Amino acid sequence: MKKIVIAIDGFSSCGKSTMAKDLAREVGYIYIDSGAMYRAVTLYSMENGIFNGDVIDTEKLRNEIKNIHISFRLNPETGRPDTYLNGVNVENRIRTMEVSSKVSPISALDFVREAMVAQQQAMGKEKGIVMDGRDIGTTVFPDAELKIFVTATPEIRAQRRYDELKAKGQEASFDEILENVKQRDYIDQNRDVSPLRKADDALLLDNTDLTIEQQKGWLFEHFNKVN
Ligand code: C5P
Numbered sequence: 271m272k273k274i275v276i277a278i279d280g281f282s283s284c285g286k287s288t289m290a291k292d293l294a295r296e297v298g299y300i301y302i303d304s305g306a307m308y309r310a311v312t313l314y315s316m317e318n319g320i321f322n323g324d325v326i327d328t329e330k331l332r333n334e335i336k337n338i339h340i341s342f343r344l345n346p347e348t349g350r351p352d353t354y355l356n357g358v359n360v361e362n363r364i365r366t367m368e369v370s371s372k373v374s375p376i377s378a379l380d381f382v383r384e385a386m387v388a389q390q391q392a393m394g395k396e397k398g399i400v401m402d403g404r405d406i407g408t409t410v411f412p413d414a415e416l417k418i419f420v421t422a423t424p425e426i427r428a429q430r431r432y433d434e435l436k437a438k439g440q441e442a443s444f445d446e447i448l449e450n451v452k453q454r455d456y457i458d459q460n461r462d463v464s465p466l467r468k469a470d471d472a473l474l475l476d477n478t479d480l481t482i483e484q485q486k487g488w489l490f491e492h493f494n495k496v497n
Pocket of ligand 1: 404
C-alpha cells in the first residue's frame with residue numbers, strides 16, 4: 271500500500287490529536303502533533319526571559335530559535351509520543367493553562383513559523399505521516415493526499431478540555447478554558463502568517479454531535495477511499 275501524507279487541521283481542543291493518533295497507530299504511520307512544537311517554543315520563551323505574558327522579546331527569540339530543538343519519542347508507558355525540548359521531556363509542562371494562554375502570540379511570529387514549518391516538512395519527507403495543527407493542509411503539506419478540517423462549537427471543545435484536565439487531576443475552570451479557546455480561535459484565524467483556515471480541498475468534519483467511534487468510522491472511510 272502506498273504511503274501518503276494526512277493533514278488534520280482545525281480549532282483548539284476539537285479532538286484532532288485523538289483522531290490523528292488513533293489513525294496513525296492503526297495504519298502504522300508516524301504521528302506528529304505540530305501544536306506541541308509551538309507549545310515547546312512558548313515554554314522555552316517563558317523559561318528564558320523572552321515572554322512574560324505581556325511583551326515578547328522578539329530579537330532574543332529570533333537569535334535563539336536555531337537553538338530550540340524539538341523532537342518526539344515514544345513513551346512506552348502511554349504508547350504515545352512525548353515532546354522533548356533540547357533533549358528534555360516537557361510533555362506535561364507544555365499542556366498547562368499557562369502555556370495555552372501564551373502560545374498563540376508566539377506562534378503568530380513569522381520566524382517561529384518558518385523554523386517550525388521547515389522541521390515539520392523534514393519530518394514528512396518520507397510520507398507515511400499524520401500531522402495535526404492549524405496550517406498543515408494549507409502551508410506545511412499543501413499536496414497532502416488526505417486533508418481534514420475539524421470543527422465543533424467552542425462550548426463543546428471547552429467541555430472536552432475541562433474533562434481532560436480533570437481526568438489528569440489538574441485544576442481547571444470551565445469559564446477560563448472557554449475564554450482561552452475563544453481567544454486562541456481569534457488569534458489563530460486573524461494572524462498575518464498562515465492563519466487558521468480550511469484548505470479548499472480539505473474535507474470538513476463537524477464533530478459536535480459525534481461519538482469517538484462515529485468519528486473513527488468517518489475517518490477510516492475517507493482513508494480507505496484515498497488508499
Ligand atoms: O494544537 P494545540 O491546541 O496544542 O496548539 C496550540 C497552539 O499552537 C494553537 O492555538 C496555535 O496558536 C498554535 N499552532 C499553530 N500552528 C499549528 C499548530 C498549532 O499556530 N500548526
